[in-house]
Amino acid sequence: MNVLIIGSGGREHAVANALRKSPLLDRLFAAPGNDGLAAVAQSVALEVGDHGAVADFCRSNAIGLVVVGPEAPLVGGIVDDLERAGVACFGPTRAAARLEGSKAFTKVFCDEFNIPTAAWRGFSDAGAALAYVRAVGAPIVIKADGLAAGKGVTVAASLAEAEAAVISLFAGGHAEIVVEEFMIGEELSFFALCDGVNAIALPEAQDHKRVGDGDTGPNTGGMGAYSPAPILTDAMSARIMREIVAPTLAGMSRRGTPYRGVLFAGLMITRDGPRLIEFNVRFGDPEAEVILPRLEDDLLDLMVNAAAGRLPATPLRVKAETALCVVMAARGYPAAPRLGTLIAGVDGAAAPPGVTVHFAGVRRDGEGFVANGGRVLAVTALGRDVAEARARAYAAVASIDWPGGFYRRDIGWRAIKSTA
Numbered sequence: 001m002n003v004l005i006i007g008s009g010g011r012e013h014a015v016a017n018a019l020r021k022s023p024l025l026d027r028l029f030a031a032p033g034n035d036g037l038a039a040v041a042q043s044v045a046l047e048v049g050d051h052g053a054v055a056d057f058c059r060s061n062a063i064g065l066v067v068v069g070p071e072a073p074l075v076g077g078i079v080d081d082l083e084r085a086g087v088a089c090f091g092p093t094r095a096a097a098r099l100e101g102s103k104a105f106t107k108v109f110c111d112e113f114n115i116p117t118a119a120w121r122g123f124s125d126a127g128a129a130l131a132y133v134r135a136v137g138a139p140i141v142i143k144a145d146g147l148a149a150g151k152g153v154t155v156a157a158s159l160a161e162a163e164a165a166v167i168s169l170f171a172g173g174h175a176e177i178v179v180e181e182f183m184i185g186e187e188l189s190f191f192a193l194c195d196g197v198n199a200i201a202l203p204e205a206q207d208h209k210r211v212g213d214g215d216t217g218p219n220t221g222g223m224g225a226y227s228p229a230p231i232l233t234d235a236m237s238a239r240i241m242r243e244i245v246a247p248t249l250a251g252m253s254r255r256g257t258p259y260r261g262v263l264f265a266g267l268m269i270t271r272d273g274p275r276l277i278e279f280n281v282r283f284g285d286p287e288a289e290v291i292l293p294r295l296e297d298d299l300l301d302l303m304v305n306a307a308a309g310r311l312p313a314t315p316l317r318v319k320a321e322t323a324l325c326v327v328m329a330a331r332g333y334p335a336a337p338r339l340g341t342l343i344a345g346v347d348g349a350a351a352p353p354g355v356t357v358h359f360a361g362v363r364r365d366g367e368g369f370v371a372n373g374g375r376v377l378a379v380t381a382l383g384r385d386v387a388e389a390r391a392r393a394y395a396a397v398a399s400i401d402w403p404g405g406f407y408r409r410d411i412g413w414r415a416i417k418s419t420a
């Protein structure tokens, strides 16, 4: 089978590596891909927003499955348009992608189907939102509705911060905001493969969203991750499947918009159990770079079956090892990453067994690579436990010569502390 991956980041590189292990795979393409990813998936210069052009490419290259990496094309309806053109896709339709595309949609959905989440109110008017925020007080969480690339959320510790967030979202042109109860607990990224009716749990992960050591500084797309997460016991996993994933699949089917693809539940594990922070309708990045290297089953076979509505009921086979990923970003990320700086030593870093360097924002320049985005490399290592995976990942990072980049030095601190 020929496969086309939509996307250009480290997540898509991890998906490509997993698909390449499949005996079912013939040719692998990525649109737009990146120059580092080109070693495993041939880059195709397609305007991904032009769904007609993507469908034409799929027909002329006998693509048997399109795997959509990021959320924007899903929310934009690429799956609807490709399926209408007769091309099979792994990923949700536009209507099902509202689980990520609209926070207000998801909150209403959770209320309707009794999915545990933070108490909330939606507002389209700054005055009413401010009155509510003043009545509830801090801490409180303010969110833009709609996709905001991780920038639309303020966890306000003080009332002044909450008021400022409300005012700035409406002033910035957001028509709808959601104000939420602040939940206390430990965060967990939970993933399930879904075929519209049934779901199977994938390995879980925990990520580090803040740019700086000690979880300080602004939020980013993610500076590192590890899998497994010590907080997730078998009992907790079963509870999340029962209380969050199963009712979501049932509810989406009931509404006539069945969910197929990866469902990524961002959870808070509170004293009262798992509660939903948000859904994403795709793999996480950098979570994919730690969960997919642990997967022993054939990802292509699973994706084909999920798209066709016939996932097996058996649990997935997963390596017992821990995977840990350190993201290397261009200096200045997330506000203003400096592009064009030279990166050396990647091949040597990726040489030890169990180490993978995933390429994100890179461009080939002569024999080497230069930075071409904010998050540039995602360096993953496997180990017997989190301490060994971390030591191997940081040894690989240290052998990469890139003065224009930086990384966090404490990825995995929570897992190390809890297993110590």
Ligand code: AMP
Pocket: 118, 141, 150, 153, 155, 180, 181, 182, 183, 184, 187, 209, 266, 277, 278
């Ligand atoms: P989101 O973009 O919705 O994932 O939110 C970004 C981050 O804000 C999350 O990873 C949490 O750390 C935090 N957050 C979001 N909503 C809540 C909430 N209701 N209570 C506590 N923390 C939250």
Ligand code: GLY
Pocket: 207, 221, 222, 280, 283, 284, 285, 286, 287
């Ligand atoms: N790392 C979080 C995300 O992909 O949304």
